Amino acid sequence: MSVAPADEEQLAGGNLVSTAVGAITQHIRTNELGPGDRLPSEATLSKELSVSRSVVREAFRSLATMRLIDLNVGKRATVAQLDHGAMSLMIEHGVHTAQININQVYDVRRTIEMRTSTLAALRRTDAEARIILGHAKAMETNFADADKVMESDLAFHLEIARASKNPIFSIIVGAFQGVSRQTWPIGWRSRASDAERHAMNRIHIELAEAILAGDPQAASQLMARHFDESAKALLAAGIA
Amino acid sequence: MSVAPADEEQLAGGNLVSTAVGAITQHIRTNELGPGDRLPSEATLSKELSVSRSVVREAFRSLATMRLIDLNVGKRATVAQLDHGAMSLMIEHGVHTAQININQVYDVRRTIEMRTSTLAALRRTDAEARIILGHAKAMETNFADADKVMESDLAFHLEIARASKNPIFSIIVGAFQGVSRQTWPIGWRSRASDAERHAMNRIHIELAEAILAGDPQAASQLMARHFDESAKALLAAGIA
DNA sequence: TTTATAAAACCTGTCCGACAGGTTGAATTG
DNA sequence: CAATTCAACCTGTCGGACAGGTTTTATAAA
Numbered sequence: 256m257s258v259a260p261a262d263e264e265q266l267a268g269g270n271l272v273s274t275a276v277g278a279i280t281q282h283i284r285t286n287e288l289g290p291g292d293r294l295p296s297e298a299t300l301s302k303e304l305s306v307s308r309s310v311v312r313e314a315f316r317s318l319a320t321m322r323l324i325d326l327n328v329g330k331r332a333t334v335a336q337l338d339h340g341a342m343s344l345m346i347e348h349g350v351h352t353a354q355i356n357i358n359q360v361y362d363v364r365r366t367i368e369m370r371t372s373t374l375a376a377l378r379r380t381d382a383e384a385r386i387i388l389g390h391a392k393a394m395e396t397n398f399a400d401a402d403k404v405m406e407s408d409l410a411f412h413l414e415i416a417r418a419s420k421n422p423i424f425s426i427i428v429g430a431f432q433g434v435s436r437q438t439w440p441i442g443w444r445s446r447a448s449d450a451e452r453h454a455m456n457r458i459h460i461e462l463a464e465a466i467l468a469g470d471p472q473a474a475s476q477l478m479a480r481h482f483d484e485s486a487k488a489l490l491a492a493g494i495a
Numbered sequence: 496m497s498v499a500p501a502d503e504e505q506l507a508g509g510n511l512v513s514t515a516v517g518a519i520t521q522h523i524r525t526n527e528l529g530p531g532d533r534l535p536s537e538a539t540l541s542k543e544l545s546v547s548r549s550v551v552r553e554a555f556r557s558l559a560t561m562r563l564i565d566l567n568v569g570k571r572a573t574v575a576q577l578d579h580g581a582m583s584l585m586i587e588h589g590v591h592t593a594q595i596n597i598n599q600v601y602d603v604r605r606t607i608e609m610r611t612s613t614l615a616a617l618r619r620t621d622a623e624a625r626i627i628l629g630h631a632k633a634m635e636t637n638f639a640d641a642d643k644v645m646e647s648d649l650a651f652h653l654e655i656a657r658a659s660k661n662p663i664f665s666i667i668v669g670a671f672q673g674v675s676r677q678t679w680p681i682g683w684r685s686r687a688s689d690a691e692r693h694a695m696n697r698i699h700i701e702l703a704e705a706i707l708a709g710d711p712q713a714a715s716q717l718m719a720r721h722f723d724e725s726a727k728a729l730l731a732a733g734i735a
Numbered sequence: 736t737t738t739a740t741a742a743a744a745c746c747t748g749t750c751c752g753a754c755a756g757g758t759t760g761a762a763t764t765g
Numbered sequence: 766c767a768a769t770t771c772a773a774c775c776t777g778t779c780g781g782a783c784a785g786g787t788t789t790t791a792t793a794a795a
Contacts, residue, residue, distance in 0.1 A: 270566075270748070272556055280584070284591045296775060307750045309549065312776090313556040316512055320557035321581060323588045326510075328776050329757030337594045341561060341581045344520070348563045349662065351524045354577045359661045362610075370606040421599045422589065427667070510777070536746060547779045552747090568747050569786035 271306050275314035294332040337422055339429035347433050365482035367427050372474040374419035376466045383418040388463040395456045405439045445492030511546050515554035534572040579669035587673050605722035607667050612714040614659035616706045623658040628703040635696045645679045685732030
């Protein structure tokens with residue numbers, strides 16, 4: 256319940272807020288808190304660290320923006336479930352400030368998702384396999400509504416990451432969703448014909464079936480093909 | 496210079512700080528700011544958004560903790576260079592709250608770093624290749640000092656990521672450094688003999704040479720072997 | 736006119752106090 | 766013993782204040 260007093264002197268970057276952030280994360284660790292567990296109140300921390308409530312607030316808010324903790328008015332702060340929020344903001348920041356380009360995003364996604372499809376084929380539950388196949392089929396069903404196709408596509412990829420049973424993969428795949436929402440329509444439009452678009456949907460379905468069949472090699476290769484063709488389409492659209 | 500007034504109504508989560516965070520990131524995007532560019536002052540934003548300075552401060556501080564912006568006393572906030580700070584905090588949070596285990600970290604690292612070594616072999620400059628080889632050799636040179644070996648090991652992996660010329664890979668590899676610093680000694684100790692430890696160093700040198708030689712297949716396979724053997728060592732140490 | 740210096744204006748970091756609500760747990764009451 | 770009420774807590778937001786650090790402006794010197 257109390258913050259370890261000896262650890263107050265974090266390797267903080269000069270300002271008190273960093274110190275407070277360190278103290279809070281330290282508190283989580285030393286007390287082995289898990290998602291949902293409550294943190295000390297602002298006033299308590301303020302007293303224990305001998306800093307003003309403002310400093311503690313800024314620390315709490317920072318951790319909340321990163322989704323490491325949850326804040327609720329009236330209630331105490333709680334430890335949060337893992338979430339891709341922070342990484343999403345970071346990736347989008349990188350793209351918007353021209354420090355990351357779309358090809359680099361695609362390369363990372365391809366690398367990660369070849370692995371998630373492999374793992375999904377090995378570890379998916381039947382229910383997960385059905386959901387994945389459902390998303391793939393929804394893309395074809397809603398063919399005329401590009402927005403719905405996109406959302407199903409995103410959900411498809413995320414569900415595969417979930418089925419890999421490694422939350423880090425889910426976070427990374429999730430983190431790219433924001434950027435993907437902006438580039439997806441470009442890829443869709445840049446396909447030369449509806450035939451090509453149907454072909455893309457076909458790959459999704461085959462991939463879902465490979466995962467359902469528990470065939471990791473096939474799943475991985477289909478994912479690679481999917482990304483290669485998407486990259487080609489994007490290239491055709493002039494995204495160097 | 497001014498915040499787009501129509502965008503003030505972000506999809507904010509009820510609280511004003513989220514709104515402010517959205518307004519600031521929006522400002523960066525609409526004005527196409529890059530690293531080093533200055534942001535409006537707290538007072539300015541406070542007026543434009545019609546919120547108190549406290550709210551703007553918490554928003555700024557949140558973005559600073561995520562390393563999206565840099566704060567300096569007296570100076571205006573500036574757009575920050577991409578950095579793995581936010582992701583590191585997130586990963587460490589996940590590990591410490593038992594939402595992520597070490598095997599999952601290793602799987603992600605293996606996946607990512609097989610790719611970075613492939614790319615490094617293809618894209619590295621001569622200078623980068625020399626630095627990578629230098630880190631590998633330093634591991635053997637400082638064999639007796641485990642701490643130095645570890646730091647060279649970490650630097651080795653990070654430099655390979657840099658040589659891949661994809662900043663996202665650098666970020667991800669960097670994000671795992673904090674966790675790795677905690678698990679590395681376990682792996683080092685769990686090696687059965689000094690011979691095994693030398694063998695591990697040997698792989699690093701061979702990998703560096705593969706990258707120097709521009710052989711992506713060899714580099715990738717050596718990286719895979721490295722991770723497989725590390726995983727084995729960790730397993731032997733009882734890390735399920 | 737140009738340059739160097741000094742002053743003013745600006746800016747962030749931190750603290751304090753205040754008040755509106757939302758939440759929680761304990762005392763009171765039926 | 767259960768339901769209700771109330772007091773204590775807690776967070777969200779605001780405003781003001783002051784110590785430094787920084788930038789710009791104005792002034793003086795060369």
